[in-house]
Amino acid sequence: MNKINYPFFKISFTIFFIVLLGCSSQPEPPEDSEIPVEVYQVHSEIFTPHLYFSGDLLSWKDANLAPSIPGRVERFYVQLGDTVKPGQLLVQLSGEMLTQAQAQLQAAEADYIRAKSLLENNAITPQAYDRANANYISAQAQRDLAARAAWIHSPFEGIVAEKFIEPGEMYTPTPQISGGEISNPGVIRIINIDTIKVNIDVTETEWMELEVGMKAILHLDIFPDSSWIGEISRIGVNFNSLTRTMPVEVIFPNPDLSLTPGMFGRITIQLKPRQTIIIPEIAVVYLPGTSKNQVFIVTKDDQVKSREITLGYVDDHRVEIISGLQEGETIVAAGARNLTDRDHIKIMESN
Known part of the structure; x- marks a missing residue:
């Protein structure tokens, strides 16, 4: 029969008891610990949203x-990038169609003169004369x-942007099918x-x-240190039934021609200033899975109570409040x- 090593057993039990006592003596956190926050006094101010x-x-x-009629391109009087004035000659087409039309006019004129003479002598009916006159016109x-x-x-002052045909090629007004x-x-x-x-919706x-x-x-991203000032020039009159948006045109003067069609731009439109309640965006709690938003009101005993609010415009980390808060x-x-x-x-000092 094995003998129990009592000294070793006593030492082990003592160590276990000390560890257990140490764990049980750890202080428990208070049930109502104070959470450090910064607060904001609600007030109205002049707000200019964008x-x-x-x-x-x-x-x-x-x-x-x-x-408007077919013709062979004979000559271009301008090149790509040239500046043109209103009425300036740009392209000359062949005179084939003009020659043909002139010949047809001469024949129609002769028929008309003959018909007029015959009508005066009652040699043809008025209807025949009318046909000859119509053909002449x-x-x-x-x-x-x-x-x-x-x-x-050229119908206006501008720049030659593209040429779609080369001298010697035939132009026809008939629509062409390319790539479907x-x-x-x-x-x-x-x-x-x-x-x-720039057209926006x-x-x-x-x-x-x-x-x-x-x-x-x-x-423009390609000119990060530059900006251009413009204005709204036109506002549409009906909403798109699919997107529920309205087209708006914004224009920008371009006297040095530094802006080029096809560039991608970002536009900021400044709305009218208004007196309204503004709070820091950081104060708004966006409730996930809903369209609702809330803030926490500080009560007299330094507790908080949530309240739903209605937001307006958000600009520069500030939020316009439509309803849900009162000044003070x-x-x-x-x-x-x-x-x-x-x-x-626990209210902390703002940095």
């Missing part, structure tokens, strides 16, 4: 020019059309970029705040998102 959009830069005027119109189509002039798409770009494209425009709420002439600021109330700012109702707080 709306933020992005979009592609577009030319102020843009025209793809082409004759139609031939005159065709000749004038062919004459205009032989030359392409129907297109007919014309012969030459002229754009005016003295002013640049706004929601119903945003639309109610906008007016023609409101200030807009344009920023104290809310939790920093630390609000760690709280629950009836928590005790």
Whole structure:
């Protein structure tokens, strides 16, 4: 029979008892520990909210020019990038159609003169004369059309942006199918970029705040240190039934032509200032899975109570309050998102 080593047993039991006593003597945290927070006194102030959009830069005027009848391109009088004036000659087309139209006019004129003489001698019916007269008038119109189509002039001041055809090639007004798409770009494209425009889509709420002439600021990622000042030039008259948005046009003067169509820009529109309640965005608790928002009101005994609020615009980490708060109330700012109702707080000094 094995003998028990009593000294070893006593030492082991003593160590176990000391450890157990030490664990049981650890102080328990108080049930109502104070949570450090920073607070904010609710008040109203002048608030100027901003709306933020992005979009592609577009030319102020843009025209793809082409004759209304077929013709062979004889000569371009301008090159890509050239500046053009209103009415300036751009392209000359062959005179084949004009020659044909002139010949048809001469034949129609001869028929008309003959018919007029025969009618005076009662040799033809009035109906036959009317047909000859109509053919003559139609031939005159065709000749004038062919004459205009032989030359392409610029409709406005601008820049030659593209040429879609080369000298010697035949232009036809018939739409062309390329890559499954129907297109007919014309012969030459002229754009005016003295002013640049950006088309944006706004929601119903945003639309109610906008007016023609409101200030807009344009920023480009490729020019991080520059900005351009413009304004709202047009506001649409009906909402898109699918997107529930309204089209709005914003324009920016471009006297040095540093802005180019196709660039991507970010636009800030400054709304009218208003007197309203503003709180720090950090004070707002966004309830996950819902569209509701709340803040924590500080009560007299330094406890907190949640309250639902309705938000307006958010700008520069400040939030406009539509409803739910009154001036003079104290809310939790920093630390609000760690709280629950009836928590005790310790108010800390703001940095």
